[in-house]
Amino acid sequence: MSPLRRFLRTPEAVAGALLLAMLIAMALSASLLFPGDPQAIAGPALLPPFQDWSLPLGTDRLGRDVLAELFHGARTSLAVGLAAAAAALVVGAVVGTLAGFAGGLVDEVLMRITDAFQTVPSFLLALAFVSVVGPSLGVVVIAIALGTWTGPARVARAEVLSIRERDYVAGARVIGMHPLAIAFREVLPNALPPVLAMSSVIVAAAILTEAALSFLGLGDPNRVTWGGMIAEGRAVLRTAPFLSIVPGIALVLTVLGVYLAGEGIVETTAVRRGLS
Amino acid sequence: MNLLAVSNLTKRYRRGGKTIAAVDDVSFHIDPGETLALAGPSGSGKSTIARLVLRLIEPDDGRIEFESDDFLALSGAALRARRARLQMVFQDPLAAFNPRATVARVLDDPLRIHGIASRAERPRRIAALLERVGLTANLAPRAIHEISGGQRQRVAIARAIVTKPSLIVLDEAVSALDVSVRGEILELLLDLQRQEKIAYLFISHDLGVIRSVAHRVILLDAGRIAENGDAQTVIGAPQSAIGKALVAAAPRLNRAGP
Numbered sequence: 399m400s401p402l403r404r405f406l407r408t409p410e411a412v413a414g415a416l417l418l419a420m421l422i423a424m425a426l427s428a429s430l431l432f433p434g435d436p437q438a439i440a441g442p443a444l445l446p447p448f449q450d451w452s453l454p455l456g457t458d459r460l461g462r463d464v465l466a467e468l469f470h471g472a473r474t475s476l477a478v479g480l481a482a483a484a485a486a487l488v489v490g491a492v493v494g495t496l497a498g499f500a501g502g503l504v505d506e507v508l509m510r511i512t513d514a515f516q517t518v519p520s521f522l523l524a525l526a527f528v529s530v531v532g533p534s535l536g537v538v539v540i541a542i543a544l545g546t547w548t549g550p551a552r553v554a555r556a557e558v559l560s561i562r563e564r565d566y567v568a569g570a571r572v573i574g575m576h577p578l579a580i581a582f583r584e585v586l587p588n589a590l591p592p593v594l595a596m597s598s599v600i601v602a603a604a605i606l607t608e609a610a611l612s613f614l615g616l617g618d619p620n621r622v623t624w625g626g627m628i629a630e631g632r633a634v635l636r637t638a639p640f641l642s643i644v645p646g647i648a649l650v651l652t653v654l655g656v657y658l659a660g661e662g663i664v665e666t667t668a669v670r671r672g673l674s
Numbered sequence: 675m676n677l678l679a680v681s682n683l684t685k686r687y688r689r690g691g692k693t694i695a696a697v698d699d700v701s702f703h704i705d706p707g708e709t710l711a712l713a714g715p716s717g718s719g720k721s722t723i724a725r726l727v728l729r730l731i732e733p734d735d736g737r738i739e740f741e742s743d744d745f746l747a748l749s750g751a752a753l754r755a756r757r758a759r760l761q762m763v764f765q766d767p768l769a770a771f772n773p774r775a776t777v778a779r780v781l782d783d784p785l786r787i788h789g790i791a792s793r794a795e796r797p798r799r800i801a802a803l804l805e806r807v808g809l810t811a812n813l814a815p816r817a818i819h820e821i822s823g824g825q826r827q828r829v830a831i832a833r834a835i836v837t838k839p840s841l842i843v844l845d846e847a848v849s850a851l852d853v854s855v856r857g858e859i860l861e862l863l864l865d866l867q868r869q870e871k872i873a874y875l876f877i878s879h880d881l882g883v884i885r886s887v888a889h890r891v892i893l894l895d896a897g898r899i900a901e902n903g904d905a906q907t908v909i910g911a912p913q914s915a916i917g918k919a920l921v922a923a924a925p926r927l928n929r930a931g932p
């Protein structure tokens with residue numbers, strides 16, 4: 399059975415993929431369906447949902463179109479989540495490979511640094527970093543990556559430690575290959591599968607962290623974010639709960655979708671590797 | 675003049691609190707174009723000697739002179755450059771290559787690393803190398819795991835001769851192959867030796883194979899040299915206890931023997 403067929407036979411994986419596809423469609427179509435500034439005033443303030451079909455999800459305290467904000471927020475969530483996870487995976491894989499392959503003092507120093515990062519709760523780290531450097535999309539991405547690269551680093555190192563004893567690594571040394579070329583061309587690609595298997599959890603966590611930072615007012619102020627929308631809605635939670643509930647549901651579905659689809663992919667590829 | 679001269683080579687490992695000498699005060703030499711065999715029971719230190727000679731591990735004591743230079747004094751770029759002259763073929767031809775590699779990439783690496791051929795020239799060189807080891811050039815784009823074990827070992831030999839080495843270390847290089855393929859590979863090795871004057875450090879537990887390819891043989895026992903001499907003589911009439919035991923354990927030799 400092909401991996402795709404196996405993926406499609408797992409209901410959770412399909413549900414995850416559909417949710418994810420919806421999110422991506424929202425992110426991609428945001429500026430097509432809602433051109434112009436989503437933070438501009440579009441109608442009367444605090445219009446409830448399903449009252450006016452030009453503003454299907456109503457408006458917030460300042461009269462901004464909630465649906466437009468939701469679409470543009472999807473874009474921020476996805477961009478930050480993917481960028482932060484990619485940064486964490488790349489840094490983690492590189493650090494883990496260097497530590498595992500070099501061994502000795504290099505390993506010792508890199509792993510003590512990893513320990514240091516791991517002992518600080520990652521959300522506190524992100525919070526501190528954004529507070530010091532100032533909120534912008536790039537800073538938020540770095541802040542989230544700062545707290546998440548340690549997991550991939552440990553997994554990559556463990557994998558590299560077992561791979562570096564294999565004959566083909568000795569073979570690469572015998573033909574005179576440079577140690578860095580051996581580490582990154584020969585060893586790293588073969589150490590990647592278990593590292594990449596962590597990506598769904600990391601993306602999901604990054605999206606949640608971004609939302610939490612935005613909720614605390616530490617997101618990029620020039621962009622709509624779901625976390626920011628929830629924070630906005632909090633002031634009128636009793637009279638207009640939908641302002642917090644709508645982006646909250648979007649967030650939950652997104653994290654669920656990323657997680658389920660990612661697990662589905664890992665599951666189907668793991669089965670394939672187990673069979674061969 | 676010796677091609678390789680090893681003197682008083684010693685490598686110790688700590689195991690469970692006490693130190694064992696995997697290789698204990700071993701000295702030998704190899705002349706250009708000669709085959710020296712290393713034989714001995716499992717754990718006697720054959721692979722350790724191979725790895726020491728190739729500078730894959732460092733000795734605790736001893737000297738290695740290769741092509742009249744102090745081989746242990748080389749490091750970094752100088753060592754990597756000198757590796758062109760000293761190559762290796764492993765026992766398991768599948769484990770010896772990156773699982774993602776293709777045949778072409780395996781041969782392209784040494785050509786590129788040692789600046790032997792320009793990028794444009796390399797495909798032709800790779801084709802010629804494949805033909806030299808009895809393969810067809812159309813194997814080049816295939817993945818390493820898509821070819822047979824015998825073909826893979828030929829690719830391993832091709833990789834070892836890319837840089838025109840003067841010595842190739844073969845650690846059980848034919849042990850994993852079935853008998854008919856083994857004969858062909860040994861034939862190829864002998865042919866290369868005749869044509870290119872390559873010396874071999876030939877590690878094997880098969881005394882029959884050793885008798886058919888080696889000029890001299892060293893029998894190892896627990897990291898020490900137990901017996902050392904002309905391959906026909908030593909295998910025909912071993913003097914050491916370990917030599918007698920090894921010959922007695924080789925059924926084909928007994929039948930062929932006097």
Ligand SMILES: Nc1ncnc2c1ncn2[C@@H]1O[C@H](COP(=O)(O)OP(=O)(O)OP(=O)(O)O)[C@@H](O)[C@H]1O
Nearest residue numbers: 687688689696714715716717718719720721722723
């Ligand atoms: N990295 C290591 N750490 C600890 N002990 C080792 C290490 N490598 C080898 N040894 C020990 O050194 C001794 C010699 O091992 P070596 O692999 O050289 O034997 P060998 O003659 O090649 O055996 P075989 O015929 O089974 O391949 C063995 O006792 C082995 O357990």
Ligand SMILES: [Mg+2]
Nearest residue numbers: 720721722845
């Ligand atoms: Mg061995």
